[in-house]
Amino acid sequence: MKRKKKIVLLSIFGITAVLVPLFLIAQFGKDPTNYQKEYIDSLKPIPTRSLIFDDSKDNIAVINEENTDFKILQLSDIHFAGARRGKSLDLKTLKAVYEMVDYVRPDMIVYTGDLIYPTRVSGSNDNIKAATVLNLFFEKMGVPFLYEFGNHDTEIFATGTAEDINEIFQSNPYCYAKDDENNSYQTGRLTQLFEIRNHDNTLNTALILLDSGSYIDGSSFFSGYAKFTRQYMYWYERKLLQLKNQEEYKNISEISSLAFFHIPPYEYREAVRLYEEESEEVTFIYGENNETISCPTGESDLFKKMFELNSTKAVFFGHDHKNSLALKYQGIEFYYGHSIDYNSYPFIQYTDEYRGGVTITIKPDSSYVVEPLLLKDIKK
Numbered sequence: 001m002k003r004k005k006k007i008v009l010l011s012i013f014g015i016t017a018v019l020v021p022l023f024l025i026a027q028f029g030k031d032p033t034n035y036q037k038e039y040i041d042s043l044k045p046i047p048t049r050s051l052i053f054d055d056s057k058d059n060i061a062v063i064n065e066e067n068t069d070f071k072i073l074q075l076s077d078i079h080f081a082g083a084r085r086g087k088s089l090d091l092k093t094l095k096a097v098y099e100m101v102d103y104v105r106p107d108m109i110v111y112t113g114d115l116i117y118p119t120r121v122s123g124s125n126d127n128i129k130a131a132t133v134l135n136l137f138f139e140k141m142g143v144p145f146l147y148e149f150g151n152h153d154t155e156i157f158a159t160g161t162a163e164d165i166n167e168i169f170q171s172n173p174y175c176y177a178k179d180d181e182n183n184s185y186q187t188g189r190l191t192q193l194f195e196i197r198n199h200d201n202t203l204n205t206a207l208i209l210l211d212s213g214s215y216i217d218g219s220s221f222f223s224g225y226a227k228f229t230r231q232y233m234y235w236y237e238r239k240l241l242q243l244k245n246q247e248e249y250k251n252i253s254e255i256s257s258l259a260f261f262h263i264p265p266y267e268y269r270e271a272v273r274l275y276e277e278e279s280e281e282v283t284f285i286y287g288e289n290n291e292t293i294s295c296p297t298g299e300s301d302l303f304k305k306m307f308e309l310n311s312t313k314a315v316f317f318g319h320d321h322k323n324s325l326a327l328k329y330q331g332i333e334f335y336y337g338h339s340i341d342y343n344s345y346p347f348i349q350y351t352d353e354y355r356g357g358v359t360i361t362i363k364p365d366s367s368y369v370v371e372p373l374l375l376k377d378i379k380k
Contacts, residue, residue: 030126034133035087036094045142046102053144058178059194061108061144066199072207072360073106074260076318077114079152079341081122082130089342094137096340096375100357101143103378108176109143110207112318112337113150113262114344116165118158122343127153128160131168139172146177146207149189150262150319151214151225162189177209180239185231188213193239193257198364203247205362206257208236208312210302213263225263227296233305240311253310256366263319264295264336267303271329285333287324287372290354294320306332314360314370321345322354324372335370352376 034040052062063070075097080090101109115134118127138145147169154162166189169175179190188211196205213226240252249255272293275282306312307330314333321339328334338356342348348355356374363369 030129031084031124032129033084034136035082035084036091036133036137039091039094040133040137040140043098043137043140045140046098046105048105048143049107051107051144053176058176059192060197061176061195062197062201063107063199063204067364068199069364070108070196070204070362071104071106072362073101073104073109074112074316074335074337074358074360075100075109075340076112076262076337076357077150077321077339077341077344078111078134079114079117079122079339079343080130080134081117081119081124081343082126082133083122083124085123086343092342093340096342096355097137098141099378100340100373100375101141104357104359104373106143106359109145110209110260110316111145111147112260112316113148113212114152114318114341115147115150116153117341117343118155119152125155125157125159127155127158128164128168131160131165135168135172138169139174142174144174144176145172146192146194146209146260147175147190148177148209148261149211154189154214166190180235183235185235187211187229187231187235191232191235193243195243196362203243203255204364204366205368206240206243206255206311208239208257208259210236210259210261212261212265212317225294225296227266227298228300228302230301233301236302237305237309240309255311257312258360258368259306259312259315261315261317264293264317264323264334265303265315266296266299267329268315268317268327268334269293269295270299271327271334272325274329275325275327281329283328285326285328285335285370287326287336289320289325290322291320293323313368316358316360321348324354326370326372333370338372338374340375352379 116130118125192209194207318337326335361369
């Protein structure tokens with residue numbers, strides 16, 4: 001009996017030893033097929049208002065109408081994989097993105113990380129292919145956009161680096177994301193200050209793109225999430241100081257800025273803790289949280305500087321797909337962007353309860369209105 005049991009176990013081990021490598025090769029082998037090509041080719045460009053972009057300065061957009069608003073659509077966590085397995089979910093994702101953008105018709109889209117999903121769960125580690133297909137989709141929509149990196153975009157086992165992904169997206173004529181060339185500090189995969197200017201060329205709002213990074217050790221999900229390093233604080237303060245001097249303002253606080261990144265900061269979790277304790281230090285805006293906040297475990301020098309300088313009025317992030325609780329804490333508003341993917345969370349493809357985006361309407365006087373927008377609501 002023992003001998004038969006041993007033979008069975010050895011047989012199972014042998015079959016597993018053969019099948020697992022074959023499975024991994026099938027999932028992680030090169031597959032150039034664009035499974036969404038027919039859909040992408042069928043799309044019509046989405047009409048948007050024309051903006052003036054200064055070719056000599058790639059970080060400025062001027063509103064091409066007097067006394068009008070500037071509308072941003074924040075989309076997060078697209079999680080496009082480009083794999084054979086899950087191709088129907090990828091197609092649902094693209095259709096959801098197109099429907100959201102066509103409904104809002106924003107002046108600009110800001111994607112806050114995890115655009116692509118090179119993981120074992122997705123069935124492909126080829127983030128170069130995924131980014132290439134997604135970029136074709138973005139170009140077909142024809143809407144100006146900025147983007148930032150999330151923890152998944154350049155996983156350690158992915159085929160492409162951040163430089164590869166930047167090269168792909170920044171080849172798009174509608175992409176206005178570009179890393180700060182004069183960045184003397186090492187601040188991640190993409191760091192940028194983008195200026196929104198009124199019709200008369202006066203500064204309206206500075207959009208600040210920050211790479212919130214991925215894991216503490218750079219590779220392991222179980223190591224926890226990295227926080228913004230002190231280098232970000234130096235870069236942030238220097239860029240705002242340069243803009244203050246350029247505009248001849250007296251104080252940096254006269255600059256109205258909004259920041260975009262992927263992983264919620266520790267300071268947001270602290271705000272939630274105070275909110276749950278009914279502290280008067282925190283103001284409720286809207287929403288609720290339905291999962292654990294995945295964030296770094298300690299405060300950052302960057303947010304200390306944000307609180308001190310009083311320029312950044314709101315920060316926008318993604319990462320946690322079922323959370324939407326927006327709060328104001330120490331003068332800064334914290335907003336989750338709804339996820340838009342069908343791939344990453346178990347059973348999320350069966351519900352539109354959390355899927356959507358956030359609209360940010362910036363007024364000529366730099367004030368703004370933030371509104372959550374769920375996909376299920378625009379389908380009614």
